[in-house]
Amino acid sequence: MPPYVVKDKCDGCKGKEEPLCEQICIGDLMTLDPGTGKAYCRSLRDCWDCMSCTKICPKGAIEQRIPYQLGYHGAKLIPMIGTDSITWTCVDINGKVERFTYRTRNKR
Amino acid sequence: MDDSLKIGIYLCTCGGEVEQAVDAGLLAKEASGWPGVTVIHKDASLCSTDGIRKIRGDVEKLGLDRVVIAACSPFFKVEEFSGLGINKYLVGRVNLREQCSRVHRNNPEHATKKAKTMLRGSLEMARHSQPLQPLQLPALKSALVLGGGVAGINASIDIAETGHEVFLIEKSPFLGGRVAGLHRYFPRMCPPSCGLELMFSKLKDNPAIHILTSSEIDSISGPPGNFEIMVRTCPRHIDAERCVLCGKCLEVCPQNAVIYPEGPSFPNAPAINRKLCIEGCDKCAGACPVHAIALDEEEKVSNSKAGALILATGWEPFDPTPLAELGYGRLENVVTGLEFEKIAGKHGAFLRGLKRIAFIQCVGSRDERHLSYCSGVCCMVSIKQAILLKEMEQDTEVYIFYNDIRTPGEYEDLYRKARQAGVIFVKGIPSELKPGDANKINFSVFDTVAGERLELSADLVVLATGMRPSSGIAELGGKIGIALNKNSFVESHLQCYPQDTRRAAVFSAGCCKAPMDVSRSIESAGAAAVKALQFLTGGIEVVPDHSAVNTLKCDVCKRCIEECPFKAYALDEKGFPKADILKCRRCGICMGGCPLAAVSLGELSIVQLSEMIDVFDRSYLDEDEPVILGFLCRNDAYRAADDAGLRGIQYPPNFLGIMVPCAGAVNGAIVAKAISTGIDGILIAGCPDSQCHYIQGSALAKTRLDDISNKLREMYLEPERVRFVAVSRDEPEKFARAVTEYVSELKLLGRNPLRL
Ligand SMILES: Cc1cc2nc3c(=O)[nH]c(=O)nc-3n(C[C@H](O)[C@H](O)[C@H](O)COP(=O)(O)OP(=O)(O)OC[C@H]3O[C@@H](n4cnc5c(N)ncnc54)[C@H](O)[C@@H]3O)c2cc1C
Numbered sequence: 121m122p123p124y125v126v127k128d129k130c131d132g133c134k135g136k137e138e139p140l141c142e143q144i145c146i147g148d149l150m151t152l153d154p155g156t157g158k159a160y161c162r163s164l165r166d167c168w169d170c171m172s173c174t175k176i177c178p179k180g181a182i183e184q185r186i187p188y189q190l191g192y193h194g195a196k197l198i199p200m201i202g203t204d205s206i207t208w209t210c211v212d213i214n215g216k217v218e219r220f221t222y223r224t225r226n227k228r
Numbered sequence: 229m230d231d232s233l234k235i236g237i238y239l240c241t242c243g244g245e246v247e248q249a250v251d252a253g254l255l256a257k258e259a260s261g262w263p264g265v266t267v268i269h270k271d272a273s274l275c276s277t278d279g280i281r282k283i284r285g286d287v288e289k290l291g292l293d294r295v296v297i298a299a300c301s302p303f304f305k306v307e308e309f310s311g312l313g314i315n316k317y318l319v320g321r322v323n324l325r326e327q328c329s330r331v332h333r334n335n336p337e338h339a340t341k342k343a344k345t346m347l348r349g350s351l352e353m354a355r356h357s358q359p360l361q362p363l364q365l366p367a368l369k370s371a372l373v374l375g376g377g378v379a380g381i382n383a384s385i386d387i388a389e390t391g392h393e394v395f396l397i398e399k400s401p402f403l404g405g406r407v408a409g410l411h412r413y414f415p416r417m418c419p420p421s422c423g424l425e426l427m428f429s430k431l432k433d434n435p436a437i438h439i440l441t442s443s444e445i446d447s448i449s450g451p452p453g454n455f456e457i458m459v460r461t462c463p464r465h466i467d468a469e470r471c472v473l474c475g476k477c478l479e480v481c482p483q484n485a486v487i488y489p490e491g492p493s494f495p496n497a498p499a500i501n502r503k504l505c506i507e508g509c510d511k512c513a514g515a516c517p518v519h520a521i522a523l524d525e526e527e528k529v530s531n532s533k534a535g536a537l538i539l540a541t542g543w544e545p546f547d548p549t550p551l552a553e554l555g556y557g558r559l560e561n562v563v564t565g566l567e568f569e570k571i572a573g574k575h576g577a578f579l580r581g582l583k584r585i586a587f588i589q590c591v592g593s594r595d596e597r598h599l600s601y602c603s604g605v606c607c608m609v610s611i612k613q614a615i616l617l618k619e620m621e622q623d624t625e626v627y628i629f630y631n632d633i634r635t636p637g638e639y640e641d642l643y644r645k646a647r648q649a650g651v652i653f654v655k656g657i658p659s660e661l662k663p664g665d666a667n668k669i670n671f672s673v674f675d676t677v678a679g680e681r682l683e684l685s686a687d688l689v690v691l692a693t694g695m696r697p698s699s700g701i702a703e704l705g706g707k708i709g710i711a712l713n714k715n716s717f718v719e720s721h722l723q724c725y726p727q728d729t730r731r732a733a734v735f736s737a738g739c740c741k742a743p744m745d746v747s748r749s750i751e752s753a754g755a756a757a758v759k760a761l762q763f764l765t766g767g768i769e770v771v772p773d774h775s776a777v778n779t780l781k782c783d784v785c786k787r788c789i790e791e792c793p794f795k796a797y798a799l800d801e802k803g804f805p806k807a808d809i810l811k812c813r814r815c816g817i818c819m820g821g822c823p824l825a826a827v828s829l830g831e832l833s834i835v836q837l838s839e840m841i842d843v844f845d846r847s848y849l850d851e852d853e854p855v856i857l858g859f860l861c862r863n864d865a866y867r868a869a870d871d872a873g874l875r876g877i878q879y880p881p882n883f884l885g886i887m888v889p890c891a892g893a894v895n896g897a898i899v900a901k902a903i904s905t906g907i908d909g910i911l912i913a914g915c916p917d918s919q920c921h922y923i924q925g926s927a928l929a930k931t932r933l934d935d936i937s938n939k940l941r942e943m944y945l946e947p948e949r950v951r952f953v954a955v956s957r958d959e960p961e962k963f964a965r966a967v968t969e970y971v972s973e974l975k976l977l978g979r980n981p982l983r984l
């Protein structure tokens with residue numbers, strides 16, 4: 121299931137050319153809408169749910185709709201990236217919240 | 229972690245001051261076991277000669293790689309602690325006195341625990357610090373001044389008199405600017421020719437000054453210290469050296485194409501506007517007795533090189549036509565203040581014949597629809613003109629209709645003089661000017677002091693029109709890369725850096741920065757010249773502590789380029805953003821904004837902050853006590869926190885303050901990491917928006933924290949765990965209050981669920 125860009129939050133990465141989500145997407149699916157200057161996924165069915173765009177977006181503007189095999193409506197996966205850490209918040213369909221913090225090797 | 233580095237820790241008790249709350253002995257004992265700590269020394273006065281000698285000795289004998297000094301605020305004893313025989317960027321400071329012992333006096337146990345946490349963090353900061361050596365960059369010794377009014381002329385003379393070359397670029401064919409068109413100028417009431425001619429002779433006599441009239445900037449490139457400027461010069465068509473000002477060209481020209489100097493001018497010769505000429509006509513060339521006219525001269529583009537730039541492009545009068553009720557352009561005897569100067573100079577006889585003259589103040593100025601600011605000089609201008617009228621012809625009745633009269637300092641004398649001379653001041657602005665008999669102008673006005681309506685008619689009405697920046701300033705600003713303020717004048721931080729613009733080595737003087745009179749224009753020109761001279765020493769010494777992009781991490785999203793308030797960034801030859809060492813002001817706003825945390829400042833890196841956060845004990849006070857990480861901006865909040873210390877204002881020890889150059893320097897990934905690893909609250913304290921030394925740092929910090937706050941909400945965490953507070957330099961109470969309140973709020977929220 122594809123990424124969903126919250127238009128109010130996205131600022132098109134200000135750079136006006138290739139936003140981070142476009143650069144990171146392995147399928148080259150994300151791009152800027154030249155009209156609004158906001159990002160969108162140009163082919164929803166090709167998304168692999170890797171969540172790279174969700175993780176990298178500095179504005180927290182991209183939500184991932186979880187594929188039904190993993191969780192029905194209501195389930196959520198929310199990453200928060202630190203300098204050398206990532207914290208995942210997992211919400212299941214019953215609203216149960218769990219969080220996991222990992223070290224990444226991102227430091228330098 | 230590099231444990232092999234040898235680190236010395238030096239604790240100062242400041243003559244017992246620190247020990248009133250912090251147990252320095254215990255601190256020393258605990259710290260001695262930390263990784264890399266080679267020596268730990270406690271002293272009653274580290275900044276004394278003996279103290280410094282001790283550190284220097286250790287550095288030399290033990291070969292210390294880093295030194296950490298736990299003593300007073302890093303803003304004290306800077307000199308002393310930078311001469312320790314080790315690169316000063318490898319010396320860390322812990323603010324034990326102002327931000328620990330003095331503010332937690334009634335809680336020695338917790339103060340000691342906080343001191344330990346601070347010291348542990350600083351040890352890590354120091355371990356990851358980098359030595360920096362100043363670089364010598366070559367720079368040019370010449371300056372370029374743009375605009376040849378009183379401000380530009382004086383700036384040029386001031387610089388040239390110190391032996392530096394100056395290029396003075398003037399758009400019109402003559403130097404002198406608006407002052408050349410005045411009849412007399414206040415406060416001494418001298419003719420402008422007197423002052424201007426002195427300036428012109430100084431220009432002429434100084435071979436270091438190169439004057440280019442009828443010229444404008446085409447483009448500007450290069451870094452501060454080495455600007456390269458393309459200047460486009462229209463031909464004058466008249467050789468100023470030969471011209472004898474006989475006026476024959478003016479007489480024969482059928483097209484009014486000869487621009488003849490009206491007042492004192494330099495160069496003292498007319499110019500020909502070829503755009504107006506008829507094909508093939510060369511009447512003037514034939515008429516000129518000294519063969520000074522060359523009609524085939526062509527436009528030239530020249531290249532000037534300069535180390536610094538001064539903008540002095542001046543002002544232009546507000547056009548009162550849109551204020552239809554005042555009848556300008558519709559009624560014959562309604563003129564502007566600037567037009568009146570000409571009339572006073574040339575048509576004294578006409579003025580003597582008039583019975584009543586009315587001045588209307590604040591035309592366009594202090595009016596939200598037009599110029600929202602006070603134009604500063606118009607009160608004095610009308611008073612000057614009224615006095616001149618009274619001196620010319622005692623019988624003329626002169627009225628000045630005003631909102632407020634503003635005559636600061638000795639200008640009050642002229643105001644008094646005008647009243648003594650019989651000028652009638654009426655507080656109230658005429659509503660509508662109507663044509664009357666015999667070219668008179670009728671109007672009514674409500675005198676708010678007398679509380680009555682006056683019906684009057686006047687022979688001449690003078691509109692004291694306001695000043696606005698010269699047209700073309702926006703385009704010019706774009707070319708040079710400087711910003712304009714909300715009134716379109718050249719922006720500067722008026723209080724702290726009045727001469728600076730947003731671009732390093734570009735300064736402003738005179739009316740292009742704000743409306744001002746001649747004396748203040750000349751003053752500001754001198755100040756700008758002094759600033760410019762600092763860049764003209766032939767070399768610039770800079771410490772490479774500017775922002776640097778880690779190209780292994782950078783994805784070239786260009787946010788840094790967009791968010792840098794000083795346009796310091798450009799793409800390097802490999803296509804990565806790179807901040808120019810001379811343009812960068814070390815605010816760290818790019819470091820705060822980079823989504824990949826790939827930007828660091830020389831003195832404060834992402835790695836340092838990240839490593840420091842790692843070693844903070846999340847429960848240094850107690851399991852139930854919240855821990856707050858505070859990022860305090862160097863210019864205001866940190867100083868306010870120091871003042872809280874100096875004044876002994878108490879706040880809870882749950883707060884750990886870290887100095888950052890600007891609130892905008894705090895990266896979201898640092899905040900995210902701190903929260904993810906169990907810090908309970910993040911407080912960023914920066915200047916109130918309008919006071920931010922880096923223009924938009926505080927505003928950006930707020931937006932970025934809002935984003936994190938939203939994310940926390942999505943994560944079902946409390947959005948209150950991040951907070952921005954605006955603290956001015958002089959608000960230590962507010963700072964202490966903000967910390968105290970935040971601690972209580974966080975206690976109510978309970979522990980951060982991510983704390984292990
Ligand atoms: C009606 C009136 C009367 C006044 N009378 C007095 C008085 O009696 N006493 C007093 O102290 N003050 C007086 N003032 C104020 C005074 O005129 C200003 O203080 C003074 O002109 C400021 O000088 P300046 O050099 O900043 O600007 P200017 O005099 O405006 O000079 C700017 C120069 O820059 C040139 N320029 C503009 N753009 C460019 C460009 N892009 N490239 C190159 N050159 C450019 C212009 O052609 C001009 O020559 C009066 C103002 C008004 C409105």
Ligand code: SF4
Pocket residue numbers: 125129130131132133139140141142158159176177178179180181182
């Ligand atoms: S990364 Fe985020 S802010 Fe940047 S363009 Fe994509 S959605 Fe917008």
Ligand code: SF4
Pocket residue numbers: 774775791792793794795796797807811812813814815816817818819
């Ligand atoms: S530190 Fe400030 S001035 Fe320097 S490049 Fe970054 S944003 Fe620009």
